[in-house]
Amino acid sequence: xxxxxxxxxxxxxxxxxxxxxxxxxxxxxxxxxxxxxxxxxxxxxxxxxxxxxxxxxxxxxxxxxxxxxxxxxxxxxxxxxxxxxxxxxxxxxxxxxxxxxxxxxxxxxxxxxxxxxxxxxxxxxxxxxxxxxxxxxxxxxxxxxxxxxxxxxxxxxxxxxxxxxxxxxxxxxxxxxxxxxxxxxxxxxxxxxxxxxxxxxxxxxxxxxxxxxxxxxxxxxxxxxxxxxxxxxxxxxxxxxxxxxxxxxxxxxxxxxxxxxxxxxxxxxxxxxxxxxxxx
Amino acid sequence: xxxxxxxxxxxxxxxxxxxxxxxxxxxxxxxxxxxxxxxxxxxxxxxxxxxxxxxxxxxxxxxxxxxxxxxxxxxxxxxxxxxxxxxxxxxxxxxxxxxxxxxxxxxxxxxxxxxxxxxxxxxxxxxxxxxxxxxxxxxxxxxxxxxxxxxxxxxxxxxxxxxxxxxxxxxxxxxxxxxxxxxxxxxxxxxxxxxxxxxxxxxxxxxxxxxxxxxxxxxxxxxxxxxxxxxxxxxxxxxxxxxxxxxxxxxxxxxxxxxxxxxxxxxxxxxxxxxxxxxxxxxxxxxxxxxxxxxxxxxxxxxxxxxxxxxxxxxxxxxxxxxxxxxxxx
Numbered sequence: 001x002x003x004x005x006x007x008x009x010x011x012x013x014x015x016x017x018x019x020x021x022x023x024x025x026x027x028x029x030x031x032x033x034x035x036x037x038x039x040x041x042x043x044x045x046x047x048x049x050x051x052x053x054x055x056x057x058x059x060x061x062x063x064x065x066x067x068x069x070x071x072x073x074x075x076x077x078x079x080x081x082x083x084x085x086x087x088x089x090x091x092x093x094x095x096x097x098x099x100x101x102x103x104x105x106x107x108x109x110x111x112x113x114x115x116x117x118x119x120x121x122x123x124x125x126x127x128x129x130x131x132x133x134x135x136x137x138x139x140x141x142x143x144x145x146x147x148x149x150x151x152x153x154x155x156x157x158x159x160x161x162x163x164x165x166x167x168x169x170x171x172x173x174x175x176x177x178x179x180x181x182x183x184x185x186x187x188x189x190x191x192x193x194x195x196x197x198x199x200x201x202x203x204x205x206x207x208x209x210x211x212x213x214x215x216x217x218x219x220x221x222x223x224x225x226x227x228x229x230x231x232x233x234x235x236x237x238x239x240x241x242x243x244x245x246x247x248x249x250x251x252x253x254x255x256x257x258x259x260x261x262x263x264x265x266x267x268x269x270x271x272x273x274x275x276x277x278x279x280x
Numbered sequence: 281x282x283x284x285x286x287x288x289x290x291x292x293x294x295x296x297x298x299x300x301x302x303x304x305x306x307x308x309x310x311x312x313x314x315x316x317x318x319x320x321x322x323x324x325x326x327x328x329x330x331x332x333x334x335x336x337x338x339x340x341x342x343x344x345x346x347x348x349x350x351x352x353x354x355x356x357x358x359x360x361x362x363x364x365x366x367x368x369x370x371x372x373x374x375x376x377x378x379x380x381x382x383x384x385x386x387x388x389x390x391x392x393x394x395x396x397x398x399x400x401x402x403x404x405x406x407x408x409x410x411x412x413x414x415x416x417x418x419x420x421x422x423x424x425x426x427x428x429x430x431x432x433x434x435x436x437x438x439x440x441x442x443x444x445x446x447x448x449x450x451x452x453x454x455x456x457x458x459x460x461x462x463x464x465x466x467x468x469x470x471x472x473x474x475x476x477x478x479x480x481x482x483x484x485x486x487x488x489x490x491x492x493x494x495x496x497x498x499x500x501x502x503x504x505x506x507x508x509x510x511x512x513x514x515x516x517x518x519x520x521x522x523x524x525x526x527x528x529x530x531x532x533x534x535x536x537x538x539x540x541x542x543x544x545x546x547x548x549x550x551x552x553x554x555x556x557x558x559x560x561x562x563x564x565x566x567x568x569x570x571x572x573x574x575x576x577x578x579x580x581x582x583x584x585x586x587x588x589x590x591x592x593x594x595x596x597x598x599x600x601x602x603x604x605x606x607x608x609x610x
Binding site: 192247 | 290291292293294295309313317319373460461480484485486492495497550551552553554556557560562565566
């Protein structure tokens with residue numbers, strides 16, 4: 001009887017140990033907030049056949065957290081991108097203004113190539129909403145942007161030491177594969193769409209990599225300074241579409257700067273041992 | 281890296297018309313924009329013998345790399361005038377190319393000095409509307425532009441003020457258009473039932489005949505005060521665009537009689553674009569038809585044609601207003 005009790009206690013203790021470890025690991029979460037400025041190239045042939053160029057401002061918020069899924073090898077990543085741009089025509093006598101809000105969630109499976117390099121990849125879903133406004137057009141002054149996708153996200157994390165401190169290099173890429181996009185037809189006015197038809201058919205289009213060959217990618221360097229982790233990097237946001245015989249793109253390239261905060265939901269006695277999810 | 285290469289290999293770019301300042305590049309850009317977006321090629325081929333490919337050949341020969349901006353503007357403006365469309369304009373910082381033959385080739389049938397005598401000094405103003413009661417108890421409303429906003433509250437107030445009149449004259453002469461919503465809002469005061477007033481469609485591709493299925497346009501009666509007595513709408517050749525659309529709608533209303541001259545037309549909803557040197561272009565993009573699926577691009581005939589008489593001008597009389605007053609008194 002004593003022996004059986006001992007075995008049960010050992011099993012329970014082992015299970016609790018595993019559970020505690022998993023719970024501990026998935027309580028690590030990382031939040032990054034960045035702002036940046038960059039260049040924008042905007043083309044939408046509903047508004048103009050010409051490419052407009054200018055500057056953009058961008059905010060990005062990222063959360064990255066380990067989950068219990070698939071033996072703790074799956075991470076949840078969310079990205080919120082908000083950008084706004086002001087651009088001018090090639091002749092510099094007309095302006096287009098616009099912006100987009102993008103929210104993106106992905107579940108990334110981790111492959112650990114060695115103790116420094118991890119590759120993560122998995123499915124993602126994203127939603128996008130925004131507008132482009134051309135200041136001098138008459139009945140086609142603006143183009144609403146609304147689309148959602150499922151696709152794949154990938155992330156490469158490289159941990160290394162820089163000036164005797166732990167640094168992390170990230171490369172992120174997001175590629176939509178299948179989605180739905182709102183678009184007027186080639187010469188359709190918003191007056192007809194919403195003033196007469198009260199919402200029309202043919203205005204929601206199925207998108208694939210052929211009709212929406214788009215990519216968001218970024219490269220960041222995290223570096224600890226004092227009690228804070230600084231993040232600097234680059235975001236390349238290349239959005240393109242070709243639906244309803246209308247085509248367009250918004251290319252933006254921004255330099256980003258911000259901070260990373262690593263959280264653990266339980267009290268941590270030794271801050272030197274707080275791990276970031278990028279190190280798990 | 282593979283993903284990046286795939287994305288860059290499938291770039292979706294704007295049209296490459298070469299050097300933004302080269303006359304030939306701008307000529308080709310303008311011709312192509314109209315070729316791919318203009319909505320009346322088929323109709324105007326039959327109505328006025330327009331052949332856009334011939335237009336290219338005719339005007340290409342006049343383009344020279346040595347010509348200056350003003351010479352180029354003149355040639356491009358002449359090319360656009362082949363469309364005979366008041367909604368087609370080329371805008372440069374020094375001029376606007378236009379075709380206003382729809383009104384300039386015809387008598388105006390409107391004299392604002394004489395009209396002012398009818399309004400006097402004691403007329404009322406409700407947003408974009410000027411109105412008063414004439415001595416013979418006929419209400420007179422003048423709406424100079426559908427670009428001047430009118431709200432439902434304005435319309436109810438005006439019609440309430442004129443409710444004791446034997447009839448009203450709604451004068452939209454020289455109203456060259458504006459906002460279609462205001463035209464619809466005003467027309468909705470003259471029907472108690474939902475009326476089919478026309479159709480609208482749009483281009484679905486670059487071909488001259490790539491059009492969507494025509495969509496029915498219905499006039500819904502207003503929830504506010506609606507005019508139940510007889511009404512006359514006065515028109516002339518300067519009734520264009522949204523005003524033409526208003527006439528198309530009220531012509532279907534039961535107690536409304538259109539008196540005056542044929543309207544100027546302009547039934548294409550205009551869109552804008554631009555050419556590489558920065559000149560802006562406006563063109564008819566979406567054709568709108570009447571309830572019989574007939575074009576009104578070249579105007580709508582009145583129910584009763586009345587022209588301004590010279591002898592009336594000498595007497596400071598507006599022939600159309602006088603005719604309308606007599607008509608309503610009967």
